[in-house]
Amino acid sequence: MEITVQEFKHCDMVTVKGRVDSATAPQLAHALDSAHNGGKYKLVVDMSGLEYMSSAGFRALLAAQRNSKRYNRGEVVLASVPDRIREALELAGFTELFKTFDDPLLAVGHF
Amino acid sequence: MQSVQYPAKFEFLDEIRDFVGDIARQNGFGSKEVYGIQLATDEAASNIIEHAYEHISDGVLELSCGFKGGAITVILVDHGEPFDPSEIPMPDLKADLSDRKIGGLGIFLMRKLMDEVHYDSQPGKNSNTLTMIKRKR
Numbered sequence: 001m002e003i004t005v006q007e008f009k010h011c012d013m014v015t016v017k018g019r020v021d022s023a024t025a026p027q028l029a030h031a032l033d034s035a036h037n038g039g040k041y042k043l044v045v046d047m048s049g050l051e052y053m054s055s056a057g058f059r060a061l062l063a064a065q066r067n068s069k070r071y072n073r074g075e076v077v078l079a080s081v082p083d084r085i086r087e088a089l090e091l092a093g094f095t096e097l098f099k100t101f102d103d104p105l106l107a108v109g110h111f
Numbered sequence: 112m113q114s115v116q117y118p119a120k121f122e123f124l125d126e127i128r129d130f131v132g133d134i135a136r137q138n139g140f141g142s143k144e145v146y147g148i149q150l151a152t153d154e155a156a157s158n159i160i161e162h163a164y165e166h167i168s169d170g171v172l173e174l175s176c177g178f179k180g181g182a183i184t185v186i187l188v189d190h191g192e193p194f195d196p197s198e199i200p201m202p203d204l205k206a207d208l209s210d211r212k213i214g215g216l217g218i219f220l221m222r223k224l225m226d227e228v229h230y231d232s233q234p235g236k237n238s239n240t241l242t243m244i245k246r247k248r
Contacts, residue, residue: 021128022157023121052128052146054153055216066208084146091223092216093204 003031010111011042017049020057032064041074044107048080079104112177119160119170138178147224154217163191182246193232
């Protein structure tokens with residue numbers, strides 16, 4: 001799994017490629033925490049290269065969303081969510097907790 | 112039924128998913144169902160590694176998988192602490208962000224993705240068996 005972070009004027013984009021499970025979810029959590037520690041609470045998670053995500057990944061996203069939305073500092077939005085992952089997020093009842101965008105740049109633009 | 116053993120460590124989840132995914136695919140499950148079977152198995156294995164073997168560093172996971180009677184069966188056996196999924200309450204999917212509980216999500220997904228989830232614990236033998244079944248549509 002590979003994570004890259006790109007800074008934009010109004011938000012940061014965290015691009016996740018590969019598979020997020022209990023082994024790799026801590027790296028995702030760390031990347032999101034780092035953004036928060038750097039004062040960045042408006043985050044786009046670009047999932048265009050994401051092949052797989054288990055509940056370990058969902059938990060990392062949920063924790064980041066709570067942190068971002070606290071004191072109205074920002075929010076975490078999801079971009080280019082693959083079908084299989086979207087279906088799992090729906091099953092888990094997570095789709096109502098995150099705005100989703102088809103295109104990462106549209107997500108960046110919404111901030 | 113094919114059987115394989117893995118160290119109870121998260122780094123083996125890739126291989127665990129591949130093992131059941133290959134058997135599911137070979138037996139004609141569609142890509143969405145294959146993903147679901149892999150995800151359910153991942154969630155089950157992760158729970159075992161995290162909870163059953165919480166205090167054990169060299170635990171072993173025995174994984175069996177086979178297709179028979181139009182259904183795939185996935186069996187996970189561990190020799191750690193008994194952990195009964197039916198004792199975990201279901202997450203509240205309507206709770207808002209601050210109230211949403213993180214725990215129980217893995218088991219919830221297992222139950223949604225598979226047709227049957229059975230848990231059998233034999234404390235005297237220090238053996239716990241999780242069986243999941245999914246019928247091909």
